[in-house]
Amino acid sequence: MNINHHLDDATLMSYSAGSLSQGMALVVASHLAFCSACRERAEMNDAVGGVLLESLDAETIEDDMLAAILAQIDEPLERRIVEPRQAIPSLSDPEIPVPLNEYVSGPLDQLEWKRIVPGVAYYDMPWQGRGVSRLLRIAPGKSMLTHTHNGNELTLVLRGSFSDEVGRFCRGDIADLDDQIEHQPLVDSDEDCICLIATDAPLRFTTLFGKLVQPMTGF
Amino acid sequence: MNKRPPGDDVDNIIQLKQAEMASADWSNLLGHLAVKPDKRLYARLFSHFAPKVKAYIVRLGVALATAEELTQEVMLSVWRKAHMYHPEKAAASTWIFTLARNQSIDWMRKQKYPQYSLDEWSETASEPGQGEQKVLSDRIAAAIKLLPEKQAQVIYMSYFEGRSHGDIAGRLDIPLGSVKSRIRLASEKLKQIWGGDRYEH
Numbered sequence: 001m002n003i004n005h006h007l008d009d010a011t012l013m014s015y016s017a018g019s020l021s022q023g024m025a026l027v028v029a030s031h032l033a034f035c036s037a038c039r040e041r042a043e044m045n046d047a048v049g050g051v052l053l054e055s056l057d058a059e060t061i062e063d064d065m066l067a068a069i070l071a072q073i074d075e076p077l078e079r080r081i082v083e084p085r086q087a088i089p090s091l092s093d094p095e096i097p098v099p100l101n102e103y104v105s106g107p108l109d110q111l112e113w114k115r116i117v118p119g120v121a122y123y124d125m126p127w128q129g130r131g132v133s134r135l136l137r138i139a140p141g142k143s144m145l146t147h148t149h150n151g152n153e154l155t156l157v158l159r160g161s162f163s164d165e166v167g168r169f170c171r172g173d174i175a176d177l178d179d180q181i182e183h184q185p186l187v188d189s190d191e192d193c194i195c196l197i198a199t200d201a202p203l204r205f206t207t208l209f210g211k212l213v214q215p216m217t218g219f
Numbered sequence: 220m221n222k223r224p225p226g227d228d229v230d231n232i233i234q235l236k237q238a239e240m241a242s243a244d245w246s247n248l249l250g251h252l253a254v255k256p257d258k259r260l261y262a263r264l265f266s267h268f269a270p271k272v273k274a275y276i277v278r279l280g281v282a283l284a285t286a287e288e289l290t291q292e293v294m295l296s297v298w299r300k301a302h303m304y305h306p307e308k309a310a311a312s313t314w315i316f317t318l319a320r321n322q323s324i325d326w327m328r329k330q331k332y333p334q335y336s337l338d339e340w341s342e343t344a345s346e347p348g349q350g351e352q353k354v355l356s357d358r359i360a361a362a363i364k365l366l367p368e369k370q371a372q373v374i375y376m377s378y379f380e381g382r383s384h385g386d387i388a389g390r391l392d393i394p395l396g397s398v399k400s401r402i403r404l405a406s407e408k409l410k411q412i413w414g415g416d417r418y419e420h
């Protein structure tokens with residue numbers, strides 16, 4: 001996959017640190033599933049975690065913990081863990097990145113999209129968090145109103161493309177923005193643009209979303 | 220493929236005194252476990268890492284009794300998943316860190332922390348620098364000690380306290396952008412060590 005827009009160093013480090021919200025971590029993991037360049041950077045950040053783990057002063061462990069584990073190890077084989085990857089059905093849609101697979105049931109076109117205004121629909125991830133975590137589907141020629149936010153915002157393109165002041169974003173590309181940036185993305189593909197998005201700030205999202213999108217009027 | 224057996228002789232590793240074990244030795248030891256289950260080796264790994272895993276979990280803010288339980292689960296999964304460990308891809312401490320991180324978050328959020336596929340990761344990991352992971356870890360450790368305090372602070376708050384950028388900004392009473400630029404600066408320095416070494420090969 002030819003990817004032109006990548007994750008910010010600060011976002012990647014927080015992902016490895018385990019300090020990203022659920023929604024943000026899902027977008028990051030999904031981009032990593034597409035992008036070997038960012039995966040390599042993620043490996044370094046994981047190594048930082050290993051180094052920090054190693055640097056910690058030991059806590060006291062109950063004397064019997066090792067014995068308890070060794071006893072569990074000896075339990076019958078069928079209790080051994082089946083790795084999730086083997087358990088995931090192979091009929092998953094190749095359009096959907098592996099980390100997202102667990103949360104969407106079937107091809108993107110068959111999801112129960114909720115329409116906001118003509119040409120714009122969303123599908124929420126099944127959790128409540130501080131920020132927003134959803135799939136967004138926008139028709140060709142539509143644009144999101146310029147908006148600012150209090151925190152970070154991640155947008156990963158799964159289908160179609162959009163352009164904004166920063167550049168053009170196609171499948172696999174990620175827009176990793178903070179509150180310094182004001183932008184107005186416009187869908188410029190012939191097909192709908194589907195993105196996985198997340199924010200980490202407690203946005204008043206319903207009100208924001210109500211006025212988020214308008215048809216392009218040609219100015 | 221590159222499941223090349225660790226070079227060192229396993230008995231030599233066992234004879235090393237615990238205190239003398241460097242990062243590379245633990246990685247070799249876990250590498251042996253990956254190929255062949257061995258309770259004796261596991262017990263050594265346990266006595267080194269379990270107290271650190273617990274310390275990590277406690278620092279995340281988990282109550283002591285629960286931290287004990289979680290540590291047991293993490294260390295059990297070290298045994299059960301050992302066959303998935305590749306010493307050429309990550310140091311033992313790195314691999315155990317990711318297990319501890321994922322399981323702690325899963326417990327704290329009652330939600331699985333989204334992960335990219337580890338299998339895919341090992342298939343596509345870059346070729347240069349292979350076998351150097353453990354050495355790199357030692358160099359990263361040295362580099363972290365040299366970071367300016369302000370940069371080290373945001374890294375500790377991220378890894379040890381699980382704080383988001385916004386959360387850190389609030390705590391330190393600095394703008395979100397400053398938190399991110401401190402992390403970026405630190406990351407830049409660490410990347411030089413990480414990447415620079417790799418491309419020499």
Ligand SMILES: [Zn+2]
Pocket residue numbers: 003005006007031035036037038039
């Ligand atoms: Zn990338």
